[in-house]
Amino acid sequence: MDDDETAEQWALVNTPLGEEWSGRTRYAAAMFFYKRGEMSAETLEVYRTCSRLDAEDPLSIIRDHGVGKDWLARMAGKTRP
Template identity: 45%
Template sequence: MGVADEMAMQIRLLNIPLGWPGSGMIRYGAAMYLHSRGQMDDALLEAYRICCKLDGDDPIEVMQLRRQRNLRP
């Protein structure tokens, strides 16, 4: 599997539907992959970390709330 194929697979994993059992941890794993390659900032990675055990919570909403409250990762 090439780098482009791996990146595409990780993006698909990042976008699996909310609420699936284990989906929060899968999304967090994909987020760590993207972050390690400079494709995701610290604040968004932190939102995925917060949601990793909360399969139904949306990391984008968490990040937006944290930014509104001016919380740092």
């Protein structure tokens, strides 16, 4: 995959909470990372569940469920693309 595409998807998965359609935007970008093998199915499922809830923070749910530790580390800036 192209670095520009990865950077764009990274920005989309980090769309601020509460913006209209932001949940769906984050989910679509999460699917990009899942298809590349960079996100677990359990983590993607949280994004899917939150896709219609623009103000819901998928990262807090991921943390609460104890899944996606690699993804949480990446989102914390430890292993960004």
